[in-house]
Amino acid sequence: MHAASKRRSHRPARTGVAAAGMTIGRLAAAARVGVETIRYYQRRQLLPVPAAAGVRRYSSGVLHRVQFIKHAQALGFALVEIRELLRLEDGGTRAEVRQIAGARLKNVRDKLAALQRMERVLGHLLADCEASGPQAPCPIIGALASGAGALGAP
Amino acid sequence: MHAASKRRSHRPARTGVAAAGMTIGRLAAAARVGVETIRYYQRRQLLPVPAAAGVRRYSSGVLHRVQFIKHAQALGFALVEIRELLRLEDGGTRAEVRQIAGARLKNVRDKLAALQRMERVLGHLLADCEASGPQAPCPIIGALASGAGALGAP
DNA sequence: CTTGACTCCGTACCTTGGTACGGAGTTTAG
DNA sequence: CTAAACTCCGTACCAAGGTACGGAGTCAAG
Incomplete structure (x- = not known):
C-alpha cells in the first residue's frame, strides 16, 4: 500500500x-x-x-x-x-534492440506452447472426470499415477 | 548431474x-x-x-x-x-481432485491469455521495427517509452 | 521548537523448486 | 581390513522481483 x-x-x-x-x-x-x-x-x-x-x-x-x-x-x-x-x-542500434526483443519473443512463444499443452491435457482430464461415473476411479488421479495423457503431440 | x-x-x-x-x-x-x-x-x-x-x-x-x-x-x-x-x-473425493485441477486450469488459462497478449504486441513491434527505415526512431523503444501498443484488446 | 512525516541506508525476508556443501557415520568391493 | 562410495542431516545458496524493518537524519507546518 x-x-x-x-x-x-x-x-x-x-x-x-x-x-x-x-x-x-x-x-x-x-x-x-x-x-x-x-x-x-x-x-x-x-x-x-x-x-x-x-x-x-x-x-x-x-x-x-x-x-x-x-x-x-x-x-x-x-x-x-x-x-x-x-x-x-x-x-x-536497432539491431541491438531487436536482438533483445527477439529473444524475449522466442521465450514467450516457448512458454506459450508449454502452457497450451498443459491446458489441453488438463482440460481433457477435467472433462473426463466430470463425464465419468462417480464410482469409477478418478481419471485425473489415474493419469497422474500412470503417466497417461502425457504432454506430447495431440 | x-x-x-x-x-x-x-x-x-x-x-x-x-x-x-x-x-x-x-x-x-x-x-x-x-x-x-x-x-x-x-x-x-x-x-x-x-x-x-x-x-x-x-x-x-x-x-x-x-x-x-x-x-x-x-x-x-x-x-x-x-x-x-x-x-x-x-x-x-473426485470433487476435491476437481477443485484442485480446476483452479490450476484457470491459472493456466490466465497465464496463457497474458502470454498471448505479450506475443501479439511483441510480434507486431518486431515486425514494425524490421519494416521501418533504418533512420526512423526504433518503434520498439518508442512504444516502451510512450506506452503505445499497451496490452489491451486487439 | 516540537512533532510528525518523510528520507537515507543497509540488511533481512518472501516465494518456488530445487542445488550445493560439509562433517560424521555406514556399507561394501576388493 | 581398508578405502571408496554412499547416506544422513542441517544449513546455506541460486534466480526474480520485490517487500519489510529499523535507526538516524532532514524538513516543514503549527
Whole structure:
C-alpha cells in the first residue's frame, strides 16, 4: 500500500534555488510503485541515483524511465533486459534492440506452447472426470499415477 | 548431474532379512532426479521418510509417488497442490481432485491469455521495427517509452 | 521548537523448486 | 581390513522481483 502524501503540492520552497524535482516518495507515488521499488531499481542499475544533497531529487526524466520499465515488464521483459533497453534508448542500434526483443519473443512463444499443452491435457482430464461415473476411479488421479495423457503431440 | 551408481545390482544382502527396498541414491537414480530432490520432497511432505535403521530403505511405492510428482509438475501443478493430490490418491473425493485441477486450469488459462497478449504486441513491434527505415526512431523503444501498443484488446 | 512525516541506508525476508556443501557415520568391493 | 562410495542431516545458496524493518537524519507546518 504505497500511500502518497499530497502535502507540498505547490509552493516553490523558500531557498533561492527552489530545490527542483521530486523527492523519492513523490516519484514513487507518481509512478504508482513503492518507494522500496525505486530503490530496488537503483540497486539494479535501472535508475540513476541523484547526487546526494541530504534529500535526493528526481526529475521527470526519471519518472519516464519508471514508466518505461513498467511498459517493458508488461511485455514480459526481465529487469536485466530492461536495463539494456534503457541504455539503448539513447544511443543504441536497432539491431541491438531487436536482438533483445527477439529473444524475449522466442521465450514467450516457448512458454506459450508449454502452457497450451498443459491446458489441453488438463482440460481433457477435467472433462473426463466430470463425464465419468462417480464410482469409477478418478481419471485425473489415474493419469497422474500412470503417466497417461502425457504432454506430447495431440 | 545425478550420476547413478549401478553397484549392488543383485545379491540379496547377507543379513537374514535381506534389507528390502532401495537406498535413497537408487531411488533417485530410478526416478531420474537428484538425491537432494528426494530429500526436498520429504521436507515438503510429498514423500514419506522411512523409519531410520541407519540407512533408510524405500519401496517401489515411493518411486511411484515420485513419478506421480513429475507427471503432475508437467501439467503445471505446484508442489503444495501435488501434496494434496497425493493425499487424495487414496481416499479423496473426485470433487476435491476437481477443485484442485480446476483452479490450476484457470491459472493456466490466465497465464496463457497474458502470454498471448505479450506475443501479439511483441510480434507486431518486431515486425514494425524490421519494416521501418533504418533512420526512423526504433518503434520498439518508442512504444516502451510512450506506452503505445499497451496490452489491451486487439 | 516540537512533532510528525518523510528520507537515507543497509540488511533481512518472501516465494518456488530445487542445488550445493560439509562433517560424521555406514556399507561394501576388493 | 581398508578405502571408496554412499547416506544422513542441517544449513546455506541460486534466480526474480520485490517487500519489510529499523535507526538516524532532514524538513516543514503549527
